[in-house]
Amino acid sequence: MAKTKIYFWLKVDKKFFDNLFIKRLKNMPGGYTMTVIYIRLMLESLEDDCILYYEGYFDSLVQELALKLDVSEDDINMTVAYFTKCGLIQIDDDGHATLSQAKAMVESETNWAKYKRDQRKNSQNLPKLENVQNKKTISNSCPTEIEKENRVNSKSNNLYLDNILSGNPDFTFPTWLEETAIKDLEKTKHKELWVPIAYLNQVANKRYKFVDKTKRLLLARFKEGYTLEDFKQVIDIKTAEWKDSPEFSKYLRPETLFGSKFDGYLNQKPKTIRGKSEDNFPDLPF
Structure with missing residues (x-):
């Protein structure tokens, strides 16, 4: 059975940059870098319920994140320390980091939902044909085998869960x-x-x-x-x-x-x- 892929993304609007903690970074040395790293940390956390798990490969989560994001440990350390102080990152006793703001900004959809959204977009771009009866583009009335499989898999996964x-x-x-x-x-x-x-x-x-x-x-x-x-x-x-x-x-x-x-x-x-x-x-x- 094919697996149901879930896509995640952050919904960032103007209000994010109006946040006092983010605006304050504009006047701090390295503030721009810290803002970018913070956004990247949120993106990294999305697949695991907005938690960055300390895997134990190195001495600290900071070292693991520095390697993962290909940035310096000092930049990661400053970013984590700043947003922890602001209350937007919480570190538990096991060294895992929860990014609470990411939880409020995360959006997701399954591969089936993405397929249907792309399908609707493609059908809107098809040229209109006049004087043709029973016009059929890509329709829900006769789903393809891929549609059937994804629909069954999605329903099956939900029932299993x-x-x-x-x-x-x-x-x-x-x-x-x-x-x-x-x-x-x-x-x-x-x-x-x-x-x-x-x-x-x-x-x-x-x-x-x-x-x-x-x-x-x-x-x-x-x-x-x-x-x-x-x-x-x-x-x-x-x-x-x-x-x-x-x-x-x-x-x-x-x-x-x-x-x-x-x-x-x-x-x-x-x-x-x-x-x-x-x-x-x-x-x-x-």
């Missing part, structure tokens, strides 16, 4: 879950939602809790149409690659596995890292 959130009474635990993992899941309200965490704990010998910050990651992937089998495959691939490496086993965590590079991990060929080597450095989510 609804079942997960409603605590599907007909849910049966996957056969690849051990009894200990099942007992942990039995204590939760949304058993199916937390299966990936229970399985990660099982195969990687971890003790991750069923908490809200992880829930956001799981819901984001389920909304895109990924299934429990997809989560299992990603966990299996990355566990086989990193588990036996003292240097890389720490990356076997929800923020790394279930973030924006999930699809890349899902389609990765299995490989194993055992020792330290420059060639062994993991596939960074940058």
Whole structure:
């Protein structure tokens, strides 16, 4: 089944630049650079519910963002410090950054909605033909196979997610879950939602809790149409690659596995890292 792609963007208007915190930057050294970096940080956060997750690859989130955005650590540090002081960025105990203003500005649509919008635009640009009965351009009355597939997939994804959130009474635990993992899941309200965490704990010998910050990651992937089998495959691939490496086993965590590079991990060929080597450095989510 094809995955439902979700496109995100920021809705920026004049009011954004009239914000007192933004206007104040105009009179500060490096203020323009900080404004641009702040906008880029918001854009980076969109796919993960306006949160910048600290992956743990370097000593701090600032170092990771500097590499990701290809800017200096000093510029990132000043930007994060300024907007944290303004209350527009909140850093939690795990080093993750929530960009509250981005939540108010984010817009999104599925690939199906984008397809229909482009379709309407294209149909408006077609030349008008006179004296032709039963004119047919691109119409909703006879959808193409692509339309049908996208419509079915979108509806299927929504139903699947609804079942997960409603605590599907007909849910049966996957056969690849051990009894200990099942007992942990039995204590939760949304058993199916937390299966990936229970399985990660099982195969990687971890003790991750069923908490809200992880829930956001799981819901984001389920909304895109990924299934429990997809989560299992990603966990299996990355566990086989990193588990036996003292240097890389720490990356076997929800923020790394279930973030924006999930699809890349899902389609990765299995490989194993055992020792330290420059060639062994993991596939960074940058």
